[in-house]
Amino acid sequence: MAARTDQLAPLDLIGFDTDFLLGLYRRMVQAREFEEQLYYLFLSRPMPGTMHQATGQEAVAVGVTSALRPDDYVTSTHRGHAHCVAKGVELNPMMAEMFAKRTGSCKGMGGSMHLCDFSRGMLGAFGIVGAGIPIAAGAALSALVRGSGQVAVSFFGDGATNEGVFHEALNMASLWKLPVIFVCENNQYALSMTVSESSAVPDIAKRGAAYAIPGVQVDGNNVIEVLKAAQAAVERARAGAGPTLLECITYRIRGHARFEASHYRDPAEVEQWKQLDPITRLGDALLADGRVQPDALEQVRNEVKADLEAAIAFAESSPDVEPDEYLQYIFDEEPAHA
Amino acid sequence: MREMSMMAAIREAIVQEMQADPRVILLGEDVGKFGGAFHVTHGLLEEFGARRVWDTPISEAGFMGLGLGAALTGLRPIVELQYADFIFCAMDQVVNEAAKIRLMSGGQASVPLVIRAPQGATGRGAQHSQSVEAYFMHTPGMKVVLPSNPYDAKGLLTAAMRDNNPVLFLEHKMLYGSASPGGGKAVSDPTIGRFGMDVPEASYMIPLGKGAVVRNGKHATVVATGVMVHRALAAAEQLAAEGIEIEVIDPRTLAPLDADLILSSVQKTHRAVVVTEDARRAGVGAELMAVIAGEGFDDLDAPVIRVCADDAPIPFAPAAQDRVIPNLNDILAAVRRVTSDE
Numbered sequence: 001m002a003a004r005t006d007q008l009a010p011l012d013l014i015g016f017d018t019d020f021l022l023g024l025y026r027r028m029v030q031a032r033e034f035e036e037q038l039y040y041l042f043l044s045r046p047m048p049g050t051m052h053q054a055t056g057q058e059a060v061a062v063g064v065t066s067a068l069r070p071d072d073y074v075t076s077t078h079r080g081h082a083h084c085v086a087k088g089v090e091l092n093p094m095m096a097e098m099f100a101k102r103t104g105s106c107k108g109m110g111g112s113m114h115l116c117d118f119s120r121g122m123l124g125a126f127g128i129v130g131a132g133i134p135i136a137a138g139a140a141l142s143a144l145v146r147g148s149g150q151v152a153v154s155f156f157g158d159g160a161t162n163e164g165v166f167h168e169a170l171n172m173a174s175l176w177k178l179p180v181i182f183v184c185e186n187n188q189y190a191l192s193m194t195v196s197e198s199s200a201v202p203d204i205a206k207r208g209a210a211y212a213i214p215g216v217q218v219d220g221n222n223v224i225e226v227l228k229a230a231q232a233a234v235e236r237a238r239a240g241a242g243p244t245l246l247e248c249i250t251y252r253i254r255g256h257a258r259f260e261a262s263h264y265r266d267p268a269e270v271e272q273w274k275q276l277d278p279i280t281r282l283g284d285a286l287l288a289d290g291r292v293q294p295d296a297l298e299q300v301r302n303e304v305k306a307d308l309e310a311a312i313a314f315a316e317s318s319p320d321v322e323p324d325e326y327l328q329y330i331f332d333e334e335p336a337h338a
Numbered sequence: 339m340r341e342m343s344m345m346a347a348i349r350e351a352i353v354q355e356m357q358a359d360p361r362v363i364l365l366g367e368d369v370g371k372f373g374g375a376f377h378v379t380h381g382l383l384e385e386f387g388a389r390r391v392w393d394t395p396i397s398e399a400g401f402m403g404l405g406l407g408a409a410l411t412g413l414r415p416i417v418e419l420q421y422a423d424f425i426f427c428a429m430d431q432v433v434n435e436a437a438k439i440r441l442m443s444g445g446q447a448s449v450p451l452v453i454r455a456p457q458g459a460t461g462r463g464a465q466h467s468q469s470v471e472a473y474f475m476h477t478p479g480m481k482v483v484l485p486s487n488p489y490d491a492k493g494l495l496t497a498a499m500r501d502n503n504p505v506l507f508l509e510h511k512m513l514y515g516s517a518s519p520g521g522g523k524a525v526s527d528p529t530i531g532r533f534g535m536d537v538p539e540a541s542y543m544i545p546l547g548k549g550a551v552v553r554n555g556k557h558a559t560v561v562a563t564g565v566m567v568h569r570a571l572a573a574a575e576q577l578a579a580e581g582i583e584i585e586v587i588d589p590r591t592l593a594p595l596d597a598d599l600i601l602s603s604v605q606k607t608h609r610a611v612v613v614t615e616d617a618r619r620a621g622v623g624a625e626l627m628a629v630i631a632g633e634g635f636d637d638l639d640a641p642v643i644r645v646c647a648d649d650a651p652i653p654f655a656p657a658a659q660d661r662v663i664p665n666l667n668d669i670l671a672a673v674r675r676v677t678s679d680e
Contacts (some may be wrong), residue, residue: 011458011657013492031629040598061371068383070358073411075407104444105444106443106444106446107444107445108444109441109442109443109444109445110443114442114443114449116442116443116446117446118410118446118447119446121408123407123411123447124442124443124447126434126435126441128430128434128435131403131430131434131435133403133432134399134400134401134402134404134406134431135402135403135404135410135431136407137400137407138403138404138405138406138407138408138409138410138411139407139408139410139411140407141392141404141407141409141413142407142410143410143411143415144387144389145363145408145413146412146413152407153439162398164399164429165399165400165430168395168399168400168401169400169403169404171395171397171400172397172400172401172404175395176392191550210582221547228495251660256439280538300677318621324443328445329438329441329443329444329445330441330478330479331440331479331503332440332445332448332449332482332502332503333502
């Protein structure tokens with residue numbers, strides 16, 4: 001899909017205070033920098049496993065989670081680092097998990113594709129496409145039964161909307177008015193397949209109509225637009241009015257997985273989308289609005305870089321996993337609290 | 339003393355747990371208004387309401403995922419499948435998510451999820467007759483329960499509902515009507531008898547991973563599961579008349595498996611037959627044989643024999659089904675063979 005010129009519309013910052021906007025900026029830079037550092041780590045040394053970058057998609061993760069309470073739930077995907085950062089998972093244990101260290105978010109047992117932090121409501125990145133969608137709906141059902149007022153968000157890609165569980169979960173969520181927001185991060189490629197090659201109805205938001213769910217399509221590289229749409233969806237969910245299908249149009253700047261060269265797409269297309277970088281657009285809007293000076297943004301970027309260097313140092317100096325540590329994580333044998 | 343069918347015992351376990359613990363909810367096709375495909379959950383919607391008993395659409399993968407999501411966030415769901423055969427629609431949620439998330443999360447996740455599924459051959463053809471336990475006994479992170487009588491069913495289900503791990507609770511359709519001693523309606527299969535203790539009214543637990551010796555003997559150990567426990571007991575009666583005393587062991591749970599109980603019996607009898615209703619190849623019988631032959635080799639006086647379903651989809655024609663599923667004569671023949679050099 002070609003970059004749409006209407007996505008070049010300036011961000012409308014009215015009504016948001018500068019510290020909040022700088023917070024969005026910082027979160028997006030953290031997500032970007034986490035993956036950039038990881039990219040160079042994979043180039044420069046043996047690293048366990050693989051990773052999938054969400055470069056260029058950070059506004060979706062940050063915009064949506066900024067509409068949530070800390071105790072709200074999120075499920076994520078194999079491309080999940082940005083969702084974790086945005087939900088407040090700390091950088092040190094996240095990076096340690098990339099190094100398969102005992103201090104990792106998942107004690108070195110999960111890795112990049114299975115990151116989670118239950119203390120932050122991050123129920124998991126799931127390496128099976130679409131798997132997190134019904135799980136988020138189940139978390140929403142749980143919130144409804146317990147009367148907790150929590151909502152759940154499921155992030156998934158365009159490719160996941162052709163999995164059966166997408167349709168099953170949307171149907172049940174709509175029937176039962178579950179407090180869940182289905183966020184399709186449409187980065188336009190399921191590995192090599194474009195949305196129009198894989199989906200008979202390429203406007204994914206339209207699929208909401210099949211389940212009587214409002215389908216909303218937004219510029220996924222405009223963090224303000226994502227945030228506003230998410231706020232409306234969260235308000236609707238908490239009010240008991242049911243789910244929303246929020247399609248965020250964005251673009252996967254990097255390959256599907258590390259070092260995947262994307263020979264199936266035109267480099268000019270990638271270059272065009274780089275002009276729509278969500279971080280640059282928020283930064284430019286802050287500058288154009290006279291909210292901050294360039295050095296303020298540079299300071300954020302430098303602080304994040306330092307945080308990432310510290311996270312890498314933390315990971316490097318952390319103890320390795322002992323081979324038999326997995327044994328304690330197969331079953332939960334603590335007695336139930338009846 | 340109370341006599342009770344297995345169906346009623348299972349229902350009572352669920353009702354008592356739902357009364358005691360508001361976190362327990364039910365999800366499944368026709369579990370509410372209709373009362374469950376086998377009427378196990380009849381009346382529960384009326385007693386506990388629509389926030390506890392969820393009639394789902396026909397979406398096994400979807401509602402299994404919902405059950406898992408609810409289990410991860412403070413509830414203790416029971417997901418019912420109408421037939422165990424349908425679990426394959428939900429295989430990804432069970433095997434890739436429910437069974438793995440505790441390890442993948444480094445111990446953060448607990449999965450107090452019970453999956454109830456009726457199984458076994460009852461003349462309904464290949465897609466409503468199979469025994470699925472081997473797939474899940476093979477799946478790390480899962481517990482698998484297969485009760486053979488009402489007393490065990492109530493105690494094991496109560497333990498399963500209080501467990502913090504995914505438990506597949508398999509209910510043999512032929513056993514729903516089997517009663518505890520002293521009464522209950524007659525069952526049509528003469529090899530399905532009544533045994534076990536009466537079912538106490540108060541809630542109780544039978545720990546997962548503890549098998550039972552259901553008949554003492556000295557000439558051979560017969561390890562049997564589900565319906566096959568009944569057929570092994572019927573065989574024991576006939577064999578006793580021939581002077582062969584078999585010890586019948588019901589593992590009750592397949593994962594974890596009470597290998598110690600099986601091995602200590604083999605230590606005494608020196609001969610073993612394993613009898614299961616799932617298909618032979620790479621099945622539960624193969625695993626039981628491996629445990630006995632691998633860890634009890636020095637105690638054995640004869641090769642272990644397995645009696646399992648033939649490696650075929652279960653055929654519809656009653657005569658063909660009965661050929662595929664182990665019957666009384668298959669067990670008698672196996673025991674006579676394993677003891678033949680005595």
